[in-house]
Amino acid sequence: TSYFGSVLPRDGLILDLMSSWRSHLPEDFPIEKLVGLGLNAVEMLENPQLDEAIIHDINANSVLPFANGTFDAVVITVSIQYIVSPVDVFRDVNRVLRKGGSLHVVYSNRMFSTKAIIIWKVLDDAQRAQLITSYFRHCGGWGPSHTLDIYDRQEPYADPVYVVTADKG
Numbered sequence: 505t506s507y508f509g510s511v512l513p514r515d516g517l518i519l520d521l522m523s524s525w526r527s528h529l530p531e532d533f534p535i536e537k538l539v540g541l542g543l544n545a546v547e548m549l550e551n552p553q554l555d556e557a558i559i560h561d562i563n564a565n566s567v568l569p570f571a572n573g574t575f576d577a578v579v580i581t582v583s584i585q586y587i588v589s590p591v592d593v594f595r596d597v598n599r600v601l602r603k604g605g606s607l608h609v610v611y612s613n614r615m616f617s618t619k620a621i622i623i624w625k626v627l628d629d630a631q632r633a634q635l636i637t638s639y640f641r642h643c644g645g646w647g648p649s650h651t652l653d654i655y656d657r658q659e660p661y662a663d664p665v666y667v668v669t670a671d672k673g
């Protein structure tokens with residue numbers, strides 16, 4: 505989305521957490537390196553934007569396989585609803601971010617309902633933003649979070665899209 509072009513650090517090291525066949529970043533955005541971490545090696549190999557793909561199940565192990573202060577930004581796109589220990593994941597994302605780094609959680613109302621956590625399925629879009637905000641608050645180490653509606657209403661069949669973001673405190 506165009507949102508990323510305005511908030512991600514230019515020429516930064518970015519982690520696409522829970523990556524898949526697309527990263528949803530602007531294709532012409534100048535990134536030093538885009539690392540994808542996800543479950544499906546075949547899908548990540550099809551992702552033309554990734555410079556590196558790492559297979560890792562954050563639901564089995566919320567500790568990310570990176571050194572402290574590795575990334576300038578982390579993006580979780582349309583996958584937050586599948587994380588079973590989100591506070592632990594957010595805490596570790598904070599660890600792998602550089603000072604001033606940011607986490608951007610993009611979500612919509614679509615999901616694989618058989619895979620989504622139960623609470624996600626019963627909330628509306630505004631309540632989901634509050635839930636994500638609570639993840640930031642409960643793990644500590646984050647500045648204030650911000651929620652934005654980035655839904656492209658010019659597209660006739662576009663899904664509603666939102667982002668909750670915070671900087672490393």
